Amino acid sequence: MSDIFADTSGWAELIDSTLPSHSLAAKIYRQTRQPKNKIITTNYIITELVALLTNPLRIHRKKTIEFIDSLKASPHIEIVHIDAILDASQQINEPHAMEMKYTIANLPRQKTQALADVTL
Numbered sequence: 376m377s378d379i380f381a382d383t384s385g386w387a388e389l390i391d392s393t394l395p396s397h398s399l400a401a402k403i404y405r406q407t408r409q410p411k412n413k414i415i416t417t418n419y420i421i422t423e424l425v426a427l428l429t430n431p432l433r434i435h436r437k438k439t440i441e442f443i444d445s446l447k448a449s450p451h452i453e454i455v456h457i458d459a460i461l462d463a464s465q466q467i468n469e470p471h472a473m474e475m476k477y478t479i480a481n482l483p484r485q486k487t488q489a490l491a492d493v494t495l
Contacts, residue, residue, distance in 0.1 A: 378413045379403070383423045386416070390442050391432055408451045417455045421446070 388400035407414050421443060428434040428442075446452045 378415060379407055381414050381416045381420070383420050383427055386420070386424050386442075386446075387427050387432060390428065390438070391434060412451065413453045414451060415453045415455060416446070417457050419457050421454065 385400055385403075388394045388396045389404055391397065394400075404414070425439060425443065428439045429436075447454065
């Protein structure tokens with residue numbers, strides 16, 4: 376298997392065993408985790424995934440954070456940063472920090488907009 380691109384629903388199927396394609400997602404994930412292969416995704420997909428896992432899937436916040444952190448730490452996952460400032464600038468520890476960290480972009484002029492406002 377070669378490199379693959381993972382979108383929001385693929386990650387959701389992997390983390391939530393109650394979803395219909397969980398087994399297939401897990402199989403593909405295991406097959407792709409080979410030394411020369413990468414799973415490619417984006418920071419925007421991670422943003423969308425956090426929202427999906429929070430509601431409607433209602434995955435526990437701790438599990439969501441652990442999953443996102445494992446993606447970021449994995450040598451088999453490449454996260455393409457559509458806006459690198461987005462991930463690096465949100466170092467906060469509030470109750471909804473996880474959602475905020477992945478959904479707020481600080482633009483070069485210090486103007487803050489919602490992620491949807493800056494997505495093309």
